[in-house]
Amino acid sequence: MADRKEDIxxxxxxxxxxxxxxxxxxxLKEPTFRSAGQADSSSDVQEVPDNGKVKDIxxxxxxxxxxxxxxxxxxxxxxxxxxxxxxxxxxxxKQKLRGLKAVSEVDFEKLVGDLDESISGSDSSISEDExxxxxxxxxxxxxxxKKQARLHDTTEADLVPLKKKxxxxxxxxxxxxxxxxxxxxxxxxxxxxFTNSEQQNPHVLDILRRKQLKPVQVKPTxxxxxxxxxxxxxxxxxxxxxxxxxxxxxxxxxxxxxKMGKKATGTEExxxxxxxxxxxxxxxxRRKQGGSQSANDSAKxxxxxxxxxxxxxxxxxxxxxxxxxxxxxxxxxxxxxxxxVRATGxxxxxxxxxxxEGQVLRQTDPRVRSFPFSTRRATQAELMRAxxxxxxxxxxxxxxxxxxxxxxEEQRRSELATKSASTPSKPVIPKISKDEETxxxxxxxxxxxIRRSKAPAVISYISQNSIxxxxxxxPPTTQANHHASTPxxxxxxxxxxxxxxxxxxxxxADPTTANGEGKPPFDIAGDRATRDAFRVGRSxxxxxxxxxxxxxxxxxxxxxxxDEREASGRAESQKVEAERRKxxxxxxxxxxVADAARNPPSKTTGRALGITEKTGADLREQxxxxxxxxxxxxxxxERRARAAxxxxxxxxSGAAGAGAGR
Numbered sequence: 001m002a003d004r005k006e007d008i009x010x011x012x013x014x015x016x017x018x019x020x021x022x023x024x025x026x027x028l029k030e031p032t033f034r035s036a037g038q039a040d041s042s043s044d045v046q047e048v049p050d051n052g053k054v055k056d057i058x059x060x061x062x063x064x065x066x067x068x069x070x071x072x073x074x075x076x077x078x079x080x081x082x083x084x085x086x087x088x089x090x091x092x093x094k095q096k097l098r099g100l101k102a103v104s105e106v107d108f109e110k111l112v113g114d115l116d117e118s119i120s121g122s123d124s125s126i127s128e129d130e131x132x133x134x135x136x137x138x139x140x141x142x143x144x145x146k147k148q149a150r151l152h153d154t155t156e157a158d159l160v161p162l163k164k165k166x167x168x169x170x171x172x173x174x175x176x177x178x179x180x181x182x183x184x185x186x187x188x189x190x191x192x193x194f195t196n197s198e199q200q201n202p203h204v205l206d207i208l209r210r211k212q213l214k215p216v217q218v219k220p221t222x223x224x225x226x227x228x229x230x231x232x233x234x235x236x237x238x239x240x241x242x243x244x245x246x247x248x249x250x251x252x253x254x255x256x257x258x259k260m261g262k263k264a265t266g267t268e269e270x271x272x273x274x275x276x277x278x279x280x281x282x283x284x285x286r287r288k289q290g291g292s293q294s295a296n297d298s299a300k301x302x303x304x305x306x307x308x309x310x311x312x313x314x315x316x317x318x319x320x321x322x323x324x325x326x327x328x329x330x331x332x333x334x335x336x337x338x339x340x341v342r343a344t345g346x347x348x349x350x351x352x353x354x355x356x357e358g359q360v361l362r363q364t365d366p367r368v369r370s371f372p373f374s375t376r377r378a379t380q381a382e383l384m385r386a387x388x389x390x391x392x393x394x395x396x397x398x399x400x401x402x403x404x405x406x407x408x409e410e411q412r413r414s415e416l417a418t419k420s421a422s423t424p425s426k427p428v429i430p431k432i433s434k435d436e437e438t439x440x441x442x443x444x445x446x447x448x449x450i451r452r453s454k455a456p457a458v459i460s461y462i463s464q465n466s467i468x469x470x471x472x473x474x475p476p477t478t479q480a481n482h483h484a485s486t487p488x489x490x491x492x493x494x495x496x497x498x499x500x501x502x503x504x505x506x507x508x509a510d511p512t513t514a515n516g517e518g519k520p521p522f523d524i525a526g527d528r529a530t531r532d533a534f535r536v537g538r539s540x541x542x543x544x545x546x547x548x549x550x551x552x553x554x555x556x557x558x559x560x561x562x563d564e565r566e567a568s569g570r571a572e573s574q575k576v577e578a579e580r581r582k583x584x585x586x587x588x589x590x591x592x593v594a595d596a597a598r599n600p601p602s603k604t605t606g607r608a609l610g611i612t613e614k615t616g617a618d619l620r621e622q623x624x625x626x627x628x629x630x631x632x633x634x635x636x637x638e639r640r641a642r643a644a645x646x647x648x649x650x651x652x653s654g655a656a657g658a659g660a661g662r
Contacts, residue, residue, distance in 0.1 A: 012270065012392070013187070013392065013393035013395070014258060014270055014391055014392070014393070015189055015193060015208075015211075015391050015392070015393055016211055016212060016213045016256050016257075016258070016391065017212060017213060017214070017215060017258055017270065018208075018212065018393070021180065022178060022180065023208070023209055023212065025178050025179050025180055026176045026177075026178055026187070026205055026208075027176060027177045027178065027179075027205075028174075028176055028204060028205055029175040029176060029177055029186065065077060065079075065080045066080075066171075066172065066173075067080065067083055067084075067089065069089065069092050069093070069096065069102055070083070070088060070089055070092050070102060070104075070105070071102075071104070071170065071171055071172050071372075072105070072172055072372055072373060072374075073172045073173060073190075073372060073373050074373055074374055075373060075374075075389065079373070079374035080374075082374055083374055087108075087112070087141045087144070088105055088108045090141050091103070091108060091111075091141060091144060091145075092108075094145060104370075105370045106368075106369070106370050109343070109344070109349065109370075110363075111144060112144055112345075112346070170191060170199075171191070172190060172191055172192070172372040172373075173188035173189065173190060173191065173394060174188065174189050174190075174191050174194075174204060175187065175188050175396070176188070176189070176205075182397075184397055184398050185395060185396070185397050186395075186396045186397075186398065187393055187394065187395060187396075188393065188394035188395075188396060189208070189393055189394075190372055190390055191372070192338070192340070192369050192371075192372050192390070193338070193390060193391070194207065195337070195338070195366070195367070196366050211237075213236070213237070213256060213257045213258070214257075215257070215258045215259060215260045215270060216257055216258075216259050216260070216273075217259070217260055236255055236256065236257040237255070237256040237257070237337050238253055238254060238255045238256060238275060238332070238335065238336050238337065239253075239254055239256065239336050239337055239338045239339070239340065239387075240252075240253050240329075240332070240333050240336040240338070240339045240340065241253075241254065241340045241383050241386060241387060242339070242340070242341045242342070242343075242352070242361075243341075243342045243343075243375060243378035243382065243383065243386075244322065244342070244343050244348045244351065244352065244378055245342070245343065245344045245345070245348055245377075245378055246284075246285050246377070246378075247281055247282045247283060247284040247285050247314065247318065248279075248280075248281050248377055248378040248379070249279065249280040249281070249318065249321075249322050249378055250277075250278070250279045250280075250378040250379050250380055250382065250383050251277065251278050251279075251325065251326075251329070251383075252274060252276070252277040252278075252380065252383040252384070252387070253274070253275040253276045253277070253329065253332045253333075253336065254272055254273065254274055254275065254387050255272070255273040255274075255275055256337075256391075257273065258270045258271060258272060258273070259271050259272075259273050272384070272387060272388070274384075275332065276329060276332060277380055277383070278325055279378070279379060279380050280318060280321050280322065280325075282314035282315070282317060282318040283310060283311060283314050284311050284314045284315045284318060285311075286307075286311065292311070292315065292345065292347050293308055293311035293312050293315060294312070294315055294347050295345070295346070295347065296308075297312075315347065318351070319351045322351050322352070323351070323356065323358075323360075326352075326360040326361060327358055327360060329360075330360050333360055333361070336367070337367065338367050338369065339361065339365065339367045339368045339369070340369060340370070340371055340386070340390070341361065341368055341369075341370065342370060342371055342375055342378075371386055371390075373386075373389060436474065439474035440474055440475075442465065442467055442471065442474075443473045443474050443481075445461060446458065446461060446462070446467075446471065446473075446487055447473065447490060449461060450487060450490050450491050450494065450496065450499055451490075451494060453494075453496045453498060453499055454499075455496075455498045455499045455501075455502040456502070458487065458499060458502065458503070458507075459502055459503075459506050459507050462487075462507055463507075469487065469488070469503060469507035469508050469509040469510070470486050470487075470488070470509060470510050470513050471486065471487060472485055472486060473485055473486070473490075476516065481516075482515070482516035482517070483515060483516065483517065483524070484515065484524070485515040485516055486509070486513055486515070486521070487499075487503055487507075487509065488500065488503050488504070488509040488510075488511065488513070488521040489513075489515050489521045489524060491503060491521075492521040492522065492524050492525040492526075492530055493524045493525075493526070495525065495526045495527045495529070495530045496530070497529045497530045497532065497533035498533075500521075500525075500530055500533040500534065500537070501533040501536060501537055504533075504534070504537030504540075504541065505537055505540050505541065510546065511534060511537070511546055511548070511551035511553060512546055512547055512550045512551045520550070520551045520552055521534075521551070522534050522551055522552045522553050523552055528565075528569070529566060531554075532557055532562045532565060532566075533562075534551070534553045535553060535554055535555065535556055535557035535562070536556075536557055536558070536559055536562050538553050538555075538556040538557075539556035539557055539558050539559075540559070543556075577631060581626070581627065581631070584625070584626035584627075585623075588622070588625060588626075620636075620639070623635070
């Protein structure tokens, strides 16, 4: 029995030729099959979870996914992602947000029939998306939504068809169970394989049993081009498949009765009987711009380029070829049980459904239906893939216990989320105390005054607010306050001798206080003037005031000695600068003499040509070469002072001469 189960699961299950033992034991799962009147199209959850593992009868490793919103299934994750990006899925999302029902693919294509833009629907291929352009999607969806907004006040009948297509809103698959298989295994058949009347019939198992067909043994004939006796196969049930889009057209009539053929290895296999097939391709799509030429002409006016003319001609030619083929296949199409059509855009649907004289396909035909899965570019191989996909039985393995546990966990999370949403918790912001707020204010004010070297203002602020001269800046955890934690530390680190001396002598700051690094203020002083300010403070305050050795302060220094040291240091720096300027001047003179020696002036009679005397500005510029901007400004001030003294002297001598003349 176990071997029999494995054999059934591994065999390719063709819907119209199921094993007899499987067919007799199939049981319908009621939640997955409801009539059109009972279908709940607003349900977004498919009865068979999309996370179940579905076996492909031709590829045992394939995965099966579906869109519960649009009621369509996919064979790969890439197809599902393309569908999510389509206009159809986006429109159904808008419908759901507005509390309206989702529409089927056929109804959506009818809605966009009046639009001028092409559609990147779920049944278009990657290649077609590249040809039609990415901008067409947004334009089509936005145009449809604008139309819906305009007509919402008057009527909603133009947006949603008055008569819904039977079966719309139902899951794309009908699911069965079988006692021969494990309890977590389900079998699925596409609902589109049943006619509208059959979909309303609750006895779907009896209908499925009546649809079973025995394979035929095909023998090569002398007259047939491919060895298939066409007249005999045309008498059995068959379906018509057609795809058109992006200038590509493919059509095929396939018999539902399979044939038994042999592989190269000699083993028999079930094969499809293709009664007729045809493909066309015309250059009708505007490359890299998107949309057909007719859609562009309707939106922007007729273009006059050579490419536009070629595309217009090809559109007409493709339409004539397709309609001629449909007329030629009229008898086979009329004898087909189902008509699967994929046509995106106004131009493509008008090509197939007209109206025109001798029309073969009609939108009102109950046999017409779309493919319940994503399709690619219209080719013969894609049509055959679609036929195999339609007629294969899906095998889904779902762990019901795991699903129940997951559902319980999801319900628990939703309850917790609802409870937390009803009583939202506000983030707790730590509040600072009044003392901390005052400390922050004093810190900002004192630091600002010390950075500007406002010694009297610092002393006044400390005395008026009764603040300790050894006030600890707040917060002490920052890097700046860790290094300079008190006003005296900050003044020493900023090299402000006036503030240091004022804090020591007038405010009474303690020079032995250590910062976060364990250093007294004297250790972080950066220049000699600031360090001398500590020595002057030691001299003025006396040895008994503080423990100066603990503050690392050297011997005391009087104010006069400090000023003398500062003056001598200033004079020394000026002397060094004067010597540097003198050496720079000598270097320039040597360079001038060397240049004159290398380039002696030519002997000419009269006034030398091209040689001009240097002006006062040139001389001043030459004199200021190599000087810093500060020294250059000082030199300019001295020059102006000498010029002013000379003018005053001349004025005084002129006035004295005038008095003597009287």
